[in-house]
Amino acid sequence: MNDDRPHIEYIGVRKRYGRSNWVVSDLDLRVRRGEFLTLLGPSGSGKTTCLMMLAGFEAPSAGEIRINGETVDGLPPDKRGIGVVFQNYALFPHMTVGGNLAFPLEVRGMAEPERRERVDQALALVRMEGFADRRPDQLSGGQQQRIAIARALVFEPDLVLMDEPLGALDRRLREELQYEIRRIQQQLGVTVVYVTHDQQEAMAMSDRVAVFRAGRIEQAAAPEVLYEEPQRAFVASFIGENNLLPGRIISINRGVCAVEVNGRQIEASHVGNLPAGAETLVAIRPERVKVTREAGHFANEHEARVEDISFLGDHLRVRLSVCGNSSFIAKIPNIVGHGGILPGDLVNVGWAALDCRALEAESS
Amino acid sequence: MRIKGPRATAVALTLPLLAFIGLSFVAPLGTLLSKSAYDPNVANILPRTLAALDGWSGGGLPAEAAFAAIAEELPKARQARTLVRVAGPVNRLKSGLRRVLARTARQVEKTEYAGSWRAALIGIDPAWQEPDTWLAIQAAGARFTLRHYLQALDLERRPDGDIGLRPEQSRIYVPLLWRTLLVSLGVTLLCLAIGYPIAHLIATSPPKRSNLLLLMVLVPFWTSLLVRTTAWIVLLQRQGVINSLLVSMGITPDGERLELIYNMTGTFTAMTHVLLPFMVLPLYSVMRSIPPTHMAAAASLGANPVQGFLRVYLPQTLPGIGAGGLLVFILAIGYYITPALVGGRSGQLISNMIAYHVQTSLNWGLAAALSSILLVAVIGLYLIYSRLIGIDRVRLS
Numbered sequence: 001m002n003d004d005r006p007h008i009e010y011i012g013v014r015k016r017y018g019r020s021n022w023v024v025s026d027l028d029l030r031v032r033r034g035e036f037l038t039l040l041g042p043s044g045s046g047k048t049t050c051l052m053m054l055a056g057f058e059a060p061s062a063g064e065i066r067i068n069g070e071t072v073d074g075l076p077p078d079k080r081g082i083g084v085v086f087q088n089y090a091l092f093p094h095m096t097v098g099g100n101l102a103f104p105l106e107v108r109g110m111a112e113p114e115r116r117e118r119v120d121q122a123l124a125l126v127r128m129e130g131f132a133d134r135r136p137d138q139l140s141g142g143q144q145q146r147i148a149i150a151r152a153l154v155f156e157p158d159l160v161l162m163d164e165p166l167g168a169l170d171r172r173l174r175e176e177l178q179y180e181i182r183r184i185q186q187q188l189g190v191t192v193v194y195v196t197h198d199q200q201e202a203m204a205m206s207d208r209v210a211v212f213r214a215g216r217i218e219q220a221a222a223p224e225v226l227y228e229e230p231q232r233a234f235v236a237s238f239i240g241e242n243n244l245l246p247g248r249i250i251s252i253n254r255g256v257c258a259v260e261v262n263g264r265q266i267e268a269s270h271v272g273n274l275p276a277g278a279e280t281l282v283a284i285r286p287e288r289v290k291v292t293r294e295a296g297h298f299a300n301e302h303e304a305r306v307e308d309i310s311f312l313g314d315h316l317r318v319r320l321s322v323c324g325n326s327s328f329i330a331k332i333p334n335i336v337g338h339g340g341i342l343p344g345d346l347v348n349v350g351w352a353a354l355d356c357r358a359l360e361a362e363s364s
Numbered sequence: 365m366r367i368k369g370p371r372a373t374a375v376a377l378t379l380p381l382l383a384f385i386g387l388s389f390v391a392p393l394g395t396l397l398s399k400s401a402y403d404p405n406v407a408n409i410l411p412r413t414l415a416a417l418d419g420w421s422g423g424g425l426p427a428e429a430a431f432a433a434i435a436e437e438l439p440k441a442r443q444a445r446t447l448v449r450v451a452g453p454v455n456r457l458k459s460g461l462r463r464v465l466a467r468t469a470r471q472v473e474k475t476e477y478a479g480s481w482r483a484a485l486i487g488i489d490p491a492w493q494e495p496d497t498w499l500a501i502q503a504a505g506a507r508f509t510l511r512h513y514l515q516a517l518d519l520e521r522r523p524d525g526d527i528g529l530r531p532e533q534s535r536i537y538v539p540l541l542w543r544t545l546l547v548s549l550g551v552t553l554l555c556l557a558i559g560y561p562i563a564h565l566i567a568t569s570p571p572k573r574s575n576l577l578l579l580m581v582l583v584p585f586w587t588s589l590l591v592r593t594t595a596w597i598v599l600l601q602r603q604g605v606i607n608s609l610l611v612s613m614g615i616t617p618d619g620e621r622l623e624l625i626y627n628m629t630g631t632f633t634a635m636t637h638v639l640l641p642f643m644v645l646p647l648y649s650v651m652r653s654i655p656p657t658h659m660a661a662a663a664s665l666g667a668n669p670v671q672g673f674l675r676v677y678l679p680q681t682l683p684g685i686g687a688g689g690l691l692v693f694i695l696a697i698g699y700y701i702t703p704a705l706v707g708g709r710s711g712q713l714i715s716n717m718i719a720y721h722v723q724t725s726l727n728w729g730l731a732a733a734l735s736s737i738l739l740v741a742v743i744g745l746y747l748i749y750s751r752l753i754g755i756d757r758v759r760l761s
Contacts, residue, residue, distance in 0.1 A: 057660055077663040078672075090661035094679045103675070104665035155666065 005069055006030040007159065007191045008054065013063035015049055023049050025215045027063070031193060033158075036185055038194045038202040041212030042238075047195045050212075051161050054193065056080050067159070083152030083160040083190075087167045089144045091136040097123075097147050098132030104155040122154040125184060142173045149181065153188065160185075162194045166201065178204050199239050203227070211235050231271060233359045236283040243289075243328050245282040249358060252276055257358050262324035267299045267353040272360055279361040288355035289330035291318060291347050298350030304328070306345045316341075322349055397739075400512050400732035405449040406505045410437050414505040422495050422523075430498070431481035438469040450504070456727060457500040457511075464491045512733035537717070537734060544714040545741070547631060548696035554636045555643040555692045556685065563647035563684075568656065578648070585641040593705045596634045600624035600706075626708030634702045639695055643688035650684030690749060694742055714738060 008031040015024040024046040031037050039047035052058040054065060056077035064071050072080060091100050101119040110118070123129050126146040136144055145165055152160050162181070166174040182205045185192050196202055202209045203223040210220035211234070219226060219235045230236035233244060247261035249270075257270040259282050268282050295301055304320040315331045318341065322328040330349060332341075341347060407414060416430035441447040447469055455462035471488045478484060485492040503511065514520060518535040519527050529535070566577045584592060599605045607621040616622060624630060654677065662672035700715040707713070714734060721731035 055660075055664055057663075076668075077660070078666050078668050080664075081666065082664060084661065084664035086657045086661060088655055088657055090655060090657040092658060092661075092676055092680075103662075103667070107665065107667045107671050107675075151665065 005033075007033040007035070007068065008193070009064075009066040009069075010050070010054075011064045011066065013050075013053065013060045013065060015046070015053060015058065015061050022215050024053075024060075027215075027217065029210060029217065029220065031191060033191055034189050036182070036192045036194065036205060036207045038196060038206040038209045039212055040196060040199055040202040040209050040238075043197055045212040046215040047212045048163055051163055051193060051195050055082055055084050055161050081155070081157050081159075083155070083157040085145075085148050085152045085160065085162040085165045087164040089136070089141075089148040091144055091148055091151070093136055095136075096132065097128075097134050097136065097139070100136065100147060101132070101151050101154050104151065108155060118154055122150040125153065125187075126150040126180070141169050142177060145169065145177060146180070149184070153184070153190070157190065159191045159193070162192065164196055165194075166196075166198075174198075174201070175204075181205065203239070209239075211238060213238075229271075230283065230357065230359065233281045233283065233362055236281075236357070236359060241286055241329065242283045243286060243325075244359075245284070245323060245325055245328075246361060247280055247282055247358075249274055249276050249278050249280050256353055259358050264302060264323040266323070266356065268356045268358040269354060271357050274358065274360055280358045281361050282356055282358050284351055284356040286317075286329040286331040287315075287333075288351050289328075290350050291320075291330050291332055291341065292350065293347060295348045295350075299353045300356065301348055301350040304347055304349045306341055306343050306347060308343050309341065320347075320349060396728070396732050397736050398732075399728050400730075400736050401510065402508055403453065403729055404507045405446075406453055406501075407507045409441050409446050409450050410434065410501070410505060413437055413501065417498065417502045417505075420498070420502070422499050425482070425493060425495060426498050428480065428482055431485055431492070434468075434501075435472050435481045435485060438465065439473045442466075442469040452726060453504040453729075454500050457503055458496055461491065461497060461500060464489045464497070468492075509729075512729040513737075515730055516733040516737055537714075540712075540714050540717055541737065541741070544697055544738075547628070547635070547713060548693050548699075550632060551635045551639060551696045552643075552689050552693045554632070555640050556689060558636070559640055559643035559647055559688065560681075560685075563644045563651055566644070566648050567651035567654075581641050581644050584637070589638060589701055590705075592638060593634050593702050596630070596637065596706055597625060600630060600633065601626075625706050626711070628707070628711045630706035630708065631703045631711035631713070634706045635696060635699055638702055639692045642691040642695060646687035646691065647681065647684040650681050650687075654680050686749070690746070693745070697738065697742060 008029075010027045010029040013024060013027040014022055016022045027050060029050075039050055041047045049058060053060050054067075054072075056072065056075060056079075060073070064073060066072065067080070091097075092103070095103065098119055101122055102115050105115045105118055119132060120129070123132060126149055128143065128146050128150065131139070131143070131147070136147065139147065149162075149165070152162075165181075166177055169177065178201055181192075181194075194202075194205065203226075206223060208220060208222055209226055211218045211226065213234050219231045221229075223239075226235060226239050230239065230242075236242045237244060245261045245266070247259040247266065250258045250260050250265070252258075252270050252275075255270050257268055257274075257276075259266045259268050259280055261282060266282055274280055290298065291304075302322050304322045307319040307321055307326060309319075310317040313334065315333050318330045318332060319326075320328045320330060328349075410433075412433035413430055416433045417426055420426045420430070438447070441450060447465065451462040451465045454465065468485060468488050472484070475484050475488070482492075491497050503509070511521070514527065516537050518530050518538045520530050522528055562577070562581065566574045566581070568574075569577060597604070601607070602621045602623070604624075606624060607616070610616045611618050611621065624633070658676055658680070659672050662676040663669070667675065698715050699713060700719060703711050703713045704716050704719070707716070715738075718731045718734050718738075721727045721734070
């Protein structure tokens with residue numbers, strides 16, 4: 001099989017219900033074979049609709065979806081051969097675990113001995129051997145979701161869709177299952193399209209994350225790229241934490257621009273093609289901000305006043321007034337010599353020009 | 365064990381309810397059902413006659429003592445105005461005896477004793493020289509009797525004492541019971557066939573539309589039964605809306621208007637309509653609890669819509685089908701007003717016969733026996749049902 005060809009393509013896909021606003025607009029996205037792609041966004045941003053159109057439960061209002069280069073327009077879900085994992089597990093309560101897993105094999109007409117073998121393999125894959133005779137309501141939430149994952153894989157689809165599969169679980173279980181899902185995906189080499197609103201989950205599991213906002217993809221990239229090089233202010237604030245300072249670009253010089261923020265000047269990386277004079281948002285990661293008593297180390301250095309401090313174990317979270325902005329956050333790692341800073345102190349904050357990005361100002 | 369504190373209060377609070385159930389349900393039901401096998405009227409009014417007949421079993425005429433006793437007790441009963449309580453049951457066993465007893469009671473007062481009551485009574489009415497007359501009085505005098513049950517099951521006690529089927533033309537009740545069971549089953553299946561898609565539509569519609577649909581199910585439910593039944597009369601009768609429409613469109617000739625009511629068709633139509641909500645509501649409540657993702661999951665796993673419905677959806681609605689079916693069937697088996705109004709001759713059910721015996725023929729013993737048989741039939745079906753499906757799986761809400 002030609003691995004260069006994308007497994008899934010969304011081409012100009014749009015969707016709306018009735019005459020409402022576009023739930024998804026102008027979606028263009030390609031997914032590689034064997035890729036773990038996460039659709040990340042706040043609720044109502046259209047990510048689940050994208051997944052449901054791929055599964056065949058919804059039809060695009062315009063545009064086209066292709067799987068293996070062939071359009072799936074009008075193909076009913078039961079003919080697509082895609083595994084789907086739902087948030088509420090959707091295990092059939094009137095069947096045993098084994099019955100649930102055998103169901104997709106039965107409707108495909110597979111004979112009993114082979115069916116049993118496949119069911120056992122799938123149970124082993126999710127480490128639930130010996131649960132075949134239980135009923136779904138006798139299992140915990142985490143166990144139910146493992147079974148739901150096994151059921152979506154038992155008929156050996158090469159594409160599995162997951163719609164917030166861990167949304168109903170507590171944090172520890174969620175982390176455990178994130179690891180499991182990633183392990184299974186890599187073991188089987190299947191393509192996974194995963195929907196979540198939890199950015200940590202997206203970062204931990206994915207090869208690539210597509211950040212959704214109001215029916216559009218803001219940026220689709222590997223987690224490191226999204227974190228380090230956000231192209232838009234929404235991504236900068238949605239992935240991790242960022243200080244966003246509104247200002248105006250004064251001058252641009254080889255990828256670095258000078259931005260005026262409340263009468264102060266900040267040097268920042270120039271992103272996109274904002275011209276001089278344009279409104280901008282300067283994004284600075286709190287952990288890249290150095291809080292010191294003495295000056296003279298960074299391109300950007302400003303006086304600041306400590307407003308308050310929270311102790312969070314591995315780091316201190318300091319809220320400062322910088323450049324007329326009183327909710328500027330800095331994270332100070334809890335290491336020897338983090339300095340006895342107290343609220344009300346006057347300090348210096350500094351950061352490198354590379355660590356802050358001048359992004360297009362947008363109405364949020 | 366003593367019950368103290370709040371539990372005692374709680375138990376005490378249920379006492380009015382228990383008293384109410386006892387007075388309004390258990391007591392009348394028990395009294396009525398006991399009449400099917402226990403009838404002390406004749407025995408209380410003619411004690412000496414029955415004592416004199418004790419040991420006599422139809423061989424020739426009874427002894428003079430029996431004639432003397434009845435000659436004394438009949439006028440007494442007439443004066444106490446209790447004669448009718450004797451005449452009714454006796455007449456049911458041998459028709460014509462009502463008149464005989466009434467005339468004898470009237471005339472025996474004026475008759476002078478002339479050495480033999482036997483001759484005197486036979487002089488009043490020749491029926492007294494027939495052993496059957498005395499057998500009827502003796503049978504009616506039994507306090508405990510199974511004859512109502514025998515009659516309700518179309519059985520009779522032959523002169524030789526054996527129990528056997530009645531002659532074919534006088535078997536009424538067993539065929540009627542079968543007809544009632546079949547009609548109830550048919551109505552239940554019709555309700556299921558019509559109600560299942562409605563319930564599914566309501567359960568899967570967006571809230572606004574599902575409320576409207578639910579209202580459309582409930583409004584007839586809140587409307588008087590009589591109004592709904594008479595509405596069917598307006599629609600279905602020979603000169604009714606449907607027939608007139610068919611005739612005016614030229615589909616049926618004027619002379620051959622369809623018989624849609626006052627027969628079994630009318631009973632079926634009206635009962636299905638009246639009982640439909642009892643099927644829709646339990647189905648709806650079960651269907652609403654089935655997440656829509658189940659059908660989506662079935663489709664994603666490769667099941668076509670028919671497979672998905674049969675393997676995933678239908679099994680999960682079984683408790684609702686059970687609850688709705690049981691409700692409709694049990695209500696249908698005792699249905700009375702609707703068949704009485706639109707059933708005509710051929711659409712009558714067992715309840716109409718029970719009502720006839722309670723209100724018109726005043727044969728309460730037989731009415732009670734029929735009711736008991738109906739009750740036993742329902743309990744039997746319920747037990748079979750709970751064995752098959754499991755009553756704990758039935759969900760009403």
